[in-house]
Amino acid sequence: MKASVRHELESVALEVRKDVVRMTGLSRSGHLRSCLSVVDIIVYLYWKVLRIRPEEPHWPERDRLVFSKNHACPALYAVLARRGFFEREELWNYRRLGAMLQGRPEHFRTPGVDVPGGSGGMGIGLANGLLMSARIDRLDRRVFCVMGDGELQMGSVWESAMQAASLGSGALTTFVDMNGIQTGGSVESIKRIEPVRKKFEAFGWRVMEVDGHDFRQLEKSVAWSLSGPGDSPSAVLAKTVPGKGITIAEKGLLGSPACPLDRDRMEQALRELESSSGVKGGGA
Amino acid sequence: MRSTLSGFGEGLLITGRERNDVVLLHADMVDAEVIAPFSLEFPERTINCGVSEQDMVITAAGLSLGGKIPVAVSYSAFLTARSFDQIRTCLAIPGLQAVLVGTHSGLSAGEEGATQQMNQDVALMRSLPGMSVMVPSDYPSSSFMAGIACGHPGPVYLRLGRDEIPDIGILDESEMRIGGGRALAEGDGVTICACGIMVHEAMKAAAILSQQGINAEVIDCFSLKPLPSQLILASLRRTGCCVVAEEHNIIGGLGEAVAALSASENPVPVRCVAVSDRYGQSGTPSELQEYYGLTFREIVGESAQVWSMRRR
Numbered sequence: 001m002k003a004s005v006r007h008e009l010e011s012v013a014l015e016v017r018k019d020v021v022r023m024t025g026l027s028r029s030g031h032l033r034s035c036l037s038v039v040d041i042i043v044y045l046y047w048k049v050l051r052i053r054p055e056e057p058h059w060p061e062r063d064r065l066v067f068s069k070n071h072a073c074p075a076l077y078a079v080l081a082r083r084g085f086f087e088r089e090e091l092w093n094y095r096r097l098g099a100m101l102q103g104r105p106e107h108f109r110t111p112g113v114d115v116p117g118g119s120g121g122m123g124i125g126l127a128n129g130l131l132m133s134a135r136i137d138r139l140d141r142r143v144f145c146v147m148g149d150g151e152l153q154m155g156s157v158w159e160s161a162m163q164a165a166s167l168g169s170g171a172l173t174t175f176v177d178m179n180g181i182q183t184g185g186s187v188e189s190i191k192r193i194e195p196v197r198k199k200f201e202a203f204g205w206r207v208m209e210v211d212g213h214d215f216r217q218l219e220k221s222v223a224w225s226l227s228g229p230g231d232s233p234s235a236v237l238a239k240t241v242p243g244k245g246i247t248i249a250e251k252g253l254l255g256s257p258a259c260p261l262d263r264d265r266m267e268q269a270l271r272e273l274e275s276s277s278g279v280k281g282g283g284a
Numbered sequence: 285m286r287s288t289l290s291g292f293g294e295g296l297l298i299t300g301r302e303r304n305d306v307v308l309l310h311a312d313m314v315d316a317e318v319i320a321p322f323s324l325e326f327p328e329r330t331i332n333c334g335v336s337e338q339d340m341v342i343t344a345a346g347l348s349l350g351g352k353i354p355v356a357v358s359y360s361a362f363l364t365a366r367s368f369d370q371i372r373t374c375l376a377i378p379g380l381q382a383v384l385v386g387t388h389s390g391l392s393a394g395e396e397g398a399t400q401q402m403n404q405d406v407a408l409m410r411s412l413p414g415m416s417v418m419v420p421s422d423y424p425s426s427s428f429m430a431g432i433a434c435g436h437p438g439p440v441y442l443r444l445g446r447d448e449i450p451d452i453g454i455l456d457e458s459e460m461r462i463g464g465g466r467a468l469a470e471g472d473g474v475t476i477c478a479c480g481i482m483v484h485e486a487m488k489a490a491a492i493l494s495q496q497g498i499n500a501e502v503i504d505c506f507s508l509k510p511l512p513s514q515l516i517l518a519s520l521r522r523t524g525c526c527v528v529a530e531e532h533n534i535i536g537g538l539g540e541a542v543a544a545l546s547a548s549e550n551p552v553p554v555r556c557v558a559v560s561d562r563y564g565q566s567g568t569p570s571e572l573q574e575y576y577g578l579t580f581r582e583i584v585g586e587s588a589q590v591w592s593m594r595r596r
Contacts, residue, residue: 050337107349107378113343113347115346118373119373122345125339126349127345128346129347129350130347131346132331132343136307136352155344156338159339160339160342160343162339163336166334255470283542
């Protein structure tokens, strides 16, 4: 990856992070740490991988991104707005009555959202159905699923993981945001999901582990996934830092993961992000 | 004598020949009559999802998003109860086009016992905004409903049983629609609303009631949601009393739907012949039908009572 491309992606991700802080701050909603951990993964996919047309969101031949990590939807919304699916002004109405951007993604309300969301553990199954329909229509559709690591505690994930291997489609790539946290604390202290690599491998998946904040590694993982044997789904286990980019969020000093940012902390977080890039301005 | 299960199997095959976007998913069903006709002719459009109803429903949603018409089939007990979250989140809230087919509903799982029988499925599905609920009463109507359900733009729940039942006359296709019903016997003494196998019991009851001087109007309410409200209300205006018969728990089914309609539009006495808030047990379906009081005898008894209280 060229340095210029990396810098471009880093700059986009920084702006997305700022929008996420503004959205969660203004709406007094939580899951900031989970939003910030997944930003780089979806920025990379939306800017460098997905074959999409923001001006034509329902373009039938587009690739699909199944965002299963529903509680982190501010990150998805900020990415979609910046990618041109809708006006950025919509972000400030997030979670308000009548808003396009609901508390959990609804594909019929929001351009760019490809699937219904809300209850977790359904991403891989939705992806399987999208791939089956493409197979019947002989379409070359690629489907990317983005899920959280806490979601791996849900049984339906493994029903669908088994189905994906039976389907034998190499066009499915699932990114697991391995940020290590869930609402009640650390994932491993609540209900052990490890060894995740062995679990996916045992279910017939190819697995690669990457740093979920390193665009060069994310690039390699997508190339690896799409150049595979063609009959195995791939899981990219992306190690991430919850709250990435904001010191108090990274250190877990915000209270519970569902705890919203107050006004002061929102301003402080924005200042920290702005200083990290040397870029000023860009207010809500 | 043939089942609604096999009627649907035939209808799905016919629909599959007309529309190449219909895809059959099932949770390892071995009941040949419902699965085999379609799957043998269209193996490339048939997916055995294994015994994973939750995954089957989510996969169906993915297929629907991909432009297909998924028809997902499993025991009604597991399809509606085990996968309720998936049905609600992935199909009902987004209003996706999909057909959910619950088999072995009511008491028809018989000897399999209480867990495999299902008398709460209609209550669960009716409670979801946007979900249509259909319960055919014979082979021809079940066959025809397969096509109707596949042509409907939103999610549809179709409830099928495996009891062998007679066909009810000749099907008037113009009556067969979502939100429709059909008057099978006309009368001004008592309105009997029924669905599924209970339509046959209602017809038997009507014959007995006519000997007692009560002319029953029997309505096959195959569309439980939306209800054929105008058909029912017109009948209630003539009769002034109503009995509802269904092979379902008394809570949440056709009985409550008709009672609510009557209460708000034309209050008349309404009695329900249904499972009285109990679970089933092992036994043949006909034994269970007797044991839980789902026969023409209960319909006759309740009809005589509401008739004596009728309001016209």
